[in-house]
Amino acid sequence: MxxxxxxxxxxxxxxxxxxxxxxxxxxxxxxxxxxxxxxxxxxxxxxxxxxxxxxxxxxxxxxxxxxxxxxxxxxxxxxxxxxxxxxxxxxxxxxxxxxxxxxxxxxxxxxxxxxxxxxxxxxxxxxxxxxxxxxxxxxxxxxxxxxxxxxxxxxxxxxxxxxxxxxxxxxxxxxxxxxxxxxxxxxxxxxxxxxxxxxxxxxxxxxxxxxxxxxxxxxxxxAKGAVLVVEVTERGEEVAGALRSQGLEATADGDVLHVGLVDDSTYDAVLAVVTSLDLGLVRLERPRHRMAELFATPAGGGA
CATH class of the missing domain: 3.40.50.300 (P-loop containing nucleotide triphosphate hydrolases)
Incomplete structure (x- = not known):
């Protein structure tokens, strides 16, 4: 060390x-x-x-x-x-x-x-x-x-x-x-x-x-924050259901979804579902960590 x-x-x-x-x-x-x-x-x-x-x-x-x-x-x-x-x-x-x-x-x-x-x-x-x-x-x-x-x-x-x-x-x-x-x-x-x-x-x-x-x-x-935030123009729950049918974790709050990020293929799956349902994609991003989130997390891996 x-x-x-x-x-x-x-x-x-x-x-x-x-x-x-x-x-x-x-x-x-x-x-x-x-x-x-x-x-x-x-x-x-x-x-x-x-x-x-x-x-x-x-x-x-x-x-x-x-x-x-x-x-x-x-x-x-x-x-x-x-x-x-x-x-x-x-x-x-x-x-x-x-x-x-x-x-x-x-x-x-x-x-x-x-x-x-x-x-x-x-x-x-x-x-x-x-x-x-x-x-x-x-x-x-x-x-x-x-x-x-x-x-x-x-x-x-x-x-x-x-x-x-x-x-x-x-x-x-x-x-x-x-x-x-x-x-x-x-x-x-x-x-x-x-x-x-x-x-x-x-x-x-x-x-x-x-x-x-x-x-x-x-x-x-x-890795603890491996989540995609997806916003579509409409039918958010339908998009979440289609992603869950592919084995992904997905929840919808109106037209804003939180999708568990596995690897780069997750991005492809989201884009494919949005395209197949003929919807508009407003945003697709990973949220930034906030200092408060770490402060709320018990010390893990500490020496």
Whole structure:
């Protein structure tokens, strides 16, 4: 496992518990850390980096104890913080070279790695401009570059799509997927938006109020919601009956149907029935998961 925690807890004073008795195993690959704002995601990441001591419990990152081996963890882990922490007067090249040097790379190697990393995140042409003139999306790419420049085994990305428009979010999620698949670096990426990470991550950990709700593969979560929503122009119950006669689960509420999704053949069956009955198809889609649905689900597969 890349990360293991056992009864990990962090309290602030006597009244606030940010992370509560958290026990979870996180495998290699791309893992989404899901939770509403204030759920304890950033506190957990800072503890895993050895930057914030736990009040109770234990955790290991890449086999290193967070209480006693924080430096060893940070040598092997990249970190993209949530907040805007970039110096506006520096260029992307200056900042990323500086971070590479702090990680122990010689000057020549640091400059070479910086150029390669900025090219990978799409900032090569803008690398000498002051960061203060960058858009939000460009600043997020700089933060990603500095997390990657020392070739870590694992990166922690804290809300990397914050402040981005839909196109910028898609581009950032694509970069994250490349980090995990093409570069072979494991990723722990936090977000309050399940829909974003559902198509990016291999594994999902859901926390609320600092407590584990569930830890499971993304495929397991999506399989639990394997339903098609079908809306026809009329005769919804007749369509549902025709689909049930083919062995599919189908219920109708007026002209809106919910059909159990088996595989791609389910789409073909729906289209064939609608066509044979000479009806119009208004919509055919899979519903998106809502965070509330996961919060209402007991922790299954938790460590």
């Amino acid at each position: 890349m990360i293991t925690t056992a009864a990990l807890t962090r309290r602030f004073g006597t009244s606030v518990t940010a992370v509560a008795d958290l026990s979870v195993d996180i495998p290699p690959g791309i893992t989404g850390l899901i939770g509403a704002n204030g759920a304890g995601k950033s506190t957990l990441i800072k503890m895993l980096l050895g930057l914030l001591p736990p009040s109770a419990g234990t955790a290991k990152v890449l086999g290193h104890d967070i209480r006693t081996e924080g430096v060893a963890i940070r040598e092997r882990v990249g970190y993209m913080p949530e907040h805007d922490c970039l110096p506006p007067d520096m260029s992307a090249t200056e900042l990323v070279v500086h971070m590479a040097r702090m990680s122990g790379l010689p000057r020549a190697a640091a400059r070479e790695r910086t150029a390669d990393t900025l090219r990978h995140v799409g900032l090569y042409e803008e690398r000498y401009r002051p960061i203060g003139g960058y858009s939000t999306g460009m600043k997020q790419r700089v933060k990603l570059a500095q997390a990657l420049v020392h070739d870590p085994q694992l990166v922690f990305l804290d809300e990397p799509t914050n402040g981005l428009d839909p196109t910028g979010r898609d581009e950032m999620l694509g970069l994250i997927r490349r980090v995990g698949t093409e570069f072979g670096i494991s990723v722990l990426v936090s977000s309050h938006l399940l829909g974003e990470l559902e198509r990016t991550c291999d594994h999902v950990v859901v926390i609320d109020g600092g407590k584990l709700l569930r830890s499971s593969s993304t495929a397991e979560i999506t």
